Amino acid sequence: MTTTLADTWGLHESQFWLRGKQPAERVQHAADLGFWNVYGHPEAEEILRDPGTYSSDTTRLVPKEMTEGQDIDLEAMSAGNLLQLDPPLHNKMRKLVSRAFTPKVVADLEPRIAAVTNELLDAAGGDGRLELVEDLAYPLPVIVIAELLGVPASDRYLFKGWVDKLFSSSEQFSLKEQSEARQESVKTSLEGQKALIEYLGGHVDERRKQPREDLLTKLVEAELDGEKLTRNEVVNFANVLLLAGHITTTMLLGNAVLCLDTHPEWDERARADRSLVPPVIEESLRYLSPFAAVARTTNREVELGGATIPADQMLMLWVAAANRDERVFTDPDTFDPSREENPHLAFGRGIHFCIGAPLARLEGRVALNILFDRYPALRTIPGEAPKFQVNPNMTGVRELPLTTG
Template identity: 40%
Template structure:
């Protein structure tokens, strides 16, 4: 290991991840906790340090309200009611309310419907020897599922995609770890307003009509005698709509990228379908759809022996932690036999992802169908990657397929 690697910002653009993974490795080896003087961000790369940050919410908070620029009342900030941006004690109350809809049992109940939807999507490309895996299968499936859970028309999914892209686009240019400031483009604001008005109309409808869906439950529920405000329900719905589909879409595409790197693993899964869950889990570790998570140092503190002053954004690099050799041996290898337990892809601690069973189930059902229907596939050209700096995965993945 060379002892000269100057700390620097991540390469621009995640793309296929090769440069970013190399950067994560060198930073973890040489600057496991790096304070970027210019942006003030504190970057954390080691598995153990990341776990410590994520499991200490009293020191490393998630409420970024004070750091978020106020663009005026007319620009929705979608931050109220968002679990991932809420600290205790409010976080615990909100989480208790919404977690009922996400217990392993309530998710398991959805399985027949998810399987039916996956069958329909694969049927829609039957007979084609080439199709885009993302637009045909992995984008529509999770978005239809989350829309049905919430009780909003899945036929509006092109709108959700458009809004999601606008929200992601607002952070393309910002260096990772920097505190947002300045202006926001009027196009993005228009998209955000459209999304807010759309969600608000559903919330208002449920205030008058109990439709037996998740939105109806959220408007009716009381937190210590108080109902959630419309802005809180809208913020949470916005988060769920985005968190509930983009990440899972990316996971399924990433599985195919990992298989392309590890054809032996694919051959084993072909021969033994009981390995599908292990393949999904190893994909999660190997290519996490969410690359990093932010926290905010609430007080002067220390991470891995480095002093971090109060008020600093802390960037926990989940991708770097998942490839820390202290935790996972030969971490760059896609290995179906490894114990993946504890990977950081779904976070850690009080904010641990609520959608974990759903994401795993959707991915398993899709992988099983892909293997059943096609005896072989190869990745076509061109593959397009997502552009946001915190997102790892493909936006478009053409597959050339050989039917089974």
């Protein structure tokens, strides 16, 4: 049960849905924070499917004082960012990269994913221990997406430092008065973002001079309505692909292994019947959703979940809570890969449905099968508790020491 997992590891105690609780009101105004919280599945799905009413451009509501004096241009940082674009520009930008993630392209990556997985596990040694995140769950998807983009996979340790800064804050986001701790967390996050953007900018400049056979070159050479993308658009486009291309899979794989450790009966069943691996992955995505929350803004006044929300309000969609909505999921706090239907929102819905979802699912399936093949058991180690992401908008392990015997 969820309470066993949460109580055992102290997993995100602030996230009430992990303890089997749901709010009486599915849409609530957090006046002290300056935005609205949405917890229900139907309400969240309605928002995700209606980009005309609920915009992905949240930067317009961010107070200027949040980035004041930090040499940060939010408009420049959001140009070309698929996650913050609305139609029709979003649809046009998405088409530019969709060919890189067609079913055939993704399927053809399976041998490379398997090879990298085995190479990483070989390098991890055979001492009966495995630090899942460091040895496999982090480097595997980074190597795959870096190779697609055309940036050195060997730079993954640089990426990790910058990404850790991006998501290092345990502070609750707020549009209201900024405490010193919140201001410091924003500063640290923006430092990581800026470093990653500068790194990718160097590679973009290089591709303009010396094109290669990689996705970054295709973005540099792509045209939108007869014009090439600006440098900022290419950089931010690549930034989203690099970040989303590995963070979700890293947490997906770690969460799946943790779920199987907590529910050994399902570990035994999946090892015996590998057709259960995909549903195990889907249920882990529902049960421990990697990105717990996404944001939208209202373009007009709306009625949602019994609440009247004015225009120009930020909504925080708690996907992880929606994935525990008892109106949609039977026994939502039970880890059950045998569910007949599992319409979880871990990859979103509508026009912003995660473009890399098929790749993440493939990486998870291949890696989990190889872990099963190589190790007779994967168990957490007594006295060595997993360490979890501290950011309240994320659910996943950042360290998961295991015994493989």
